[in-house]
Amino acid sequence: MSRAPNRNPAPGSRTSVTEREFTRSNRLSGRVVLITGASRGIGQAIAQACALEGACLALASRSRKLIHEAAAGIPGAFPFVADVTSAKSVGQLFKLVRARYGRLDVLVNNAGVFTYKPFSRTTLSDWETNICTNLTSLYLVTRAALPLLRRSGNAHIINILSVSSRKAFPNCSAYCASKFGALGLTRVLAEELRAHAIRVSAILPGSTSTRMSDEFDFAVDRRRLLQPSDVAAAVLSALLLPARAAIDEVLLTPSQGSLAEHASTRKSRR
Numbered sequence: 170m171s172r173a174p175n176r177n178p179a180p181g182s183r184t185s186v187t188e189r190e191f192t193r194s195n196r197l198s199g200r201v202v203l204i205t206g207a208s209r210g211i212g213q214a215i216a217q218a219c220a221l222e223g224a225c226l227a228l229a230s231r232s233r234k235l236i237h238e239a240a241a242g243i244p245g246a247f248p249f250v251a252d253v254t255s256a257k258s259v260g261q262l263f264k265l266v267r268a269r270y271g272r273l274d275v276l277v278n279n280a281g282v283f284t285y286k287p288f289s290r291t292t293l294s295d296w297e298t299n300i301c302t303n304l305t306s307l308y309l310v311t312r313a314a315l316p317l318l319r320r321s322g323n324a325h326i327i328n329i330l331s332v333s334s335r336k337a338f339p340n341c342s343a344y345c346a347s348k349f350g351a352l353g354l355t356r357v358l359a360e361e362l363r364a365h366a367i368r369v370s371a372i373l374p375g376s377t378s379t380r381m382s383d384e385f386d387f388a389v390d391r392r393r394l395l396q397p398s399d400v401a402a403a404v405l406s407a408l409l410l411p412a413r414a415a416i417d418e419v420l421l422t423p424s425q426g427s428l429a430e431h432a433s434t435r436k437s438r439r
């Protein structure tokens with residue numbers, strides 16, 4: 170697929186969550202939060218927001234260099250190299266998390282990939298990468314986390330899903346299939362884990378300005394998109410509720426309309 174140059178590329182790999190947007194307080198003090206896919210984008214913004222609330226942060230992604238750089242810039246954060254699609258790597262991650270912290274209170278399943286192609290051009294490799302990274306990883310990471318989460322007494326699983334968990338978009342077959350499946354799994358987990366004092370929330374962002382937005386084959390006006398800090402704010406609002414209250418789903422969309430509407434408007438003007 171030929172790609173139109175993106176005239177508004179994602180601002181550098183550093184995601185900026187500032188104290189202007191988030192008040193520094195310690196409402197997550199003493200809580201251990203593991204975030205997958207935290208080396209950039211939404212995961213990094215969630216880490217920064219949780220750090221301002223005093224959480225201890227375990228940050229994971231595949232790239233050793235990027236996850237070390239991300240953790241170095243976030244107080245209370247420690248980097249772990251892990252591939253969420255590999256049972257072996259996930260097992261190793263939890264061995265290290267257990268050894269370092271001995272507990273886990275919050276799991277944020279955020280790591281994800283996105284393929285933007287017509288179904289007829291979606292290869293088996295594209296399909297498997299989306300399903301393994303966006304869906305099977307939730308099975309692997311959540312199962313590995315459960316023994317620690319059960320011991321927390323007030324645990325929370327946050328799954329970063331997508332508007333594509335609920336709505337079909339052309340050219341997104343593998344991504345939509347993975348995210349629809351992930352929403353189904355999230356809903357089952359919310360029901361099953363209630364009995365173990367584990368809340369499970371789904372955050373469904375619309376188009377957000379990260380490296381993922383580079384996948385589109387049309388120029389994206391990033392000013393119209395959500396920022397990673399907006400998604401982080403939704404995550405914090407779920408995490409900071411009292412234990413008696415649970416948010417099942419948050420659908421968060423750009424106030425000026427979705428990227429799909431934006432793209433079709435642009436095309437119809439040509």
Ligand SMILES: NC(=O)c1ccc[n+]([C@@H]2O[C@H](COP(=O)([O-])OP(=O)(O)OC[C@H]3O[C@@H](n4cnc5c(N)ncnc54)[C@H](OP(=O)(O)O)[C@@H]3O)[C@@H](O)[C@H]2O)c1
Nearest residue numbers: 206208210211230231232252253280281331376377379381
């Ligand atoms: N951006 C959007 O418009 C948008 C909208 C709705 C939902 N979301 C969801 O938000 C989440 C984060 O996306 P983003 O926009 O922040 O994307 P991003 O900037 O591309 O970041 C993706 C993160 O996932 C990590 N990752 C990818 N594959 C991995 C694997 N196998 N094991 C471990 N880590 C892996 C990447 O690090 P490494 O490459 O180093 O592993 C990176 O840290 C995803 O679940 C995505 O589906 C994004």
